[in-house]
Amino acid sequence: MSRFSLGFWRSKEWNYNSQQLKDFVNQSIELGITTIDHADIYGQYSCEDIFGSILKEEPSLRQKLQLITKCGIKIVTKRFPEFNIHSYDTSKAHIIWSAENSLRNMNTDYLDVLLIHRPDPLMNADEVAEAMIELKQCGKVLNFGVSNFLPRQFNLLQSRLDFPLVTNQIEASVLCTEHFNNGNIDFLQEKRISPMVWSPFAGGRIFHDNTEQANRVRSILFELAYKYQVEIDAVAASWLLIHPVNFVIVLGTRKIDRIKTAMKGLTVNLTREEWFKIWVASHGRDIP
Numbered sequence: 339m340s341r342f343s344l345g346f347w348r349s350k351e352w353n354y355n356s357q358q359l360k361d362f363v364n365q366s367i368e369l370g371i372t373t374i375d376h377a378d379i380y381g382q383y384s385c386e387d388i389f390g391s392i393l394k395e396e397p398s399l400r401q402k403l404q405l406i407t408k409c410g411i412k413i414v415t416k417r418f419p420e421f422n423i424h425s426y427d428t429s430k431a432h433i434i435w436s437a438e439n440s441l442r443n444m445n446t447d448y449l450d451v452l453l454i455h456r457p458d459p460l461m462n463a464d465e466v467a468e469a470m471i472e473l474k475q476c477g478k479v480l481n482f483g484v485s486n487f488l489p490r491q492f493n494l495l496q497s498r499l500d501f502p503l504v505t506n507q508i509e510a511s512v513l514c515t516e517h518f519n520n521g522n523i524d525f526l527q528e529k530r531i532s533p534m535v536w537s538p539f540a541g542g543r544i545f546h547d548n549t550e551q552a553n554r555v556r557s558i559l560f561e562l563a564y565k566y567q568v569e570i571d572a573v574a575a576s577w578l579l580i581h582p583v584n585f586v587i588v589l590g591t592r593k594i595d596r597i598k599t600a601m602k603g604l605t606v607n608l609t610r611e612e613w614f615k616i617w618v619a620s621h622g623r624d625i626p
């Protein structure tokens with residue numbers, strides 16, 4: 339995976355035509371971003387299709403990219419009228435059906451990584467493993483991972499597989515420190531697994547939210563942005579990038595200039611004290 343990844347959750351709202359989308363992806367590749375993050379449900383099951391149409395028009399793009407998608411959530415849409423309620427489904431049949439659908443939608447023969455989108459309280463680890471093994475053996479999916487899993491859920495699934503899960507995609511940002519506090523990031527560091535980070539800028543809230551937490555954090559981000567002569571996005575990205583767990587950052591912006599700005603985070607080396615200034619501002623209290 340590249341250190342930054344392009345997230346396509348919001349891509350239906352971008353209203354890009356296929357040329358604009360190809361330009362966006364090609365310009366990102368030039369910047370070294372080759373990992374693409376999707377989920378079957380994004381855009382009410384439409385974002386994979388939109389992406390697939392550019393792979394059809396420009397097949398040479400496929401080999402330059404690592405395609406990641408997710409399965410395991412069902413939402414109520416016209417596209418799948420048989421799904422009656424919003425629910426999780428990690429049955430073997432659904433995982434295989436979903437992976438095959440994603441392959442068709444994205445006009446590709448294989449997925450680089452398939453993630454189980456969220457922990458399913460009804461998950462039968464043996465069944466999930468059977469689905470993964472079958473998809474791997476026939477070459478439809480090269481690697482597997484999870485998303486939003488806690489360590490015990492990760493370990494449960496891993497215990498049924500003789501190949502390693504490659505990532506856990508979790509939320510983390512200067513405004514969301516949940517997985518630092520619940521032991522998940524320590525667990526992933528112990529396993530030497532790079533987590534993918536979703537909503538690295540808290541879905542845009544670091545720029546405009548008016549909560550006390552966001553105001554406190556933003557004022558430190560501006561102070562450090564001034565010191566390092568970058569934008570606050572770069573400081574917020576750096577806060578994640580310098581962490582030893584080796585995060586892969588999944589950006590959600592539609593704008594290439596904002597990607598470039600965020601990538602300047604690679605050049606900002608926050609000191610430990612600066613990192614903790616942000617931590618303290620985020621928590622709203624001093625460390626113990």
Ligand SMILES: NC(=O)c1ccc[n+]([C@@H]2O[C@H](COP(=O)([O-])OP(=O)(O)OC[C@H]3O[C@@H](n4cnc5c(N)ncnc54)[C@H](OP(=O)(O)O)[C@@H]3O)[C@@H](O)[C@H]2O)c1
Pocket residue numbers: 344345346347348375376455485486507508535536537538539540541542543545571588589590591592593596
């Ligand atoms: N696994 C999961 O459960 C899960 C959940 C959520 C998301 N994800 C993945 O993570 C990806 C990223 O999530 P996210 O979209 O929430 O990420 P994000 O990068 O934190 O937020 C993106 C939003 O911030 C705005 N933004 C970015 N830079 C900005 C700036 N300088 N000034 C003002 N606004 C700015 C973007 O608007 P513009 O487009 O206008 O720049 C966009 O609306 C998703 O696409 C998806 O692939 C996974």
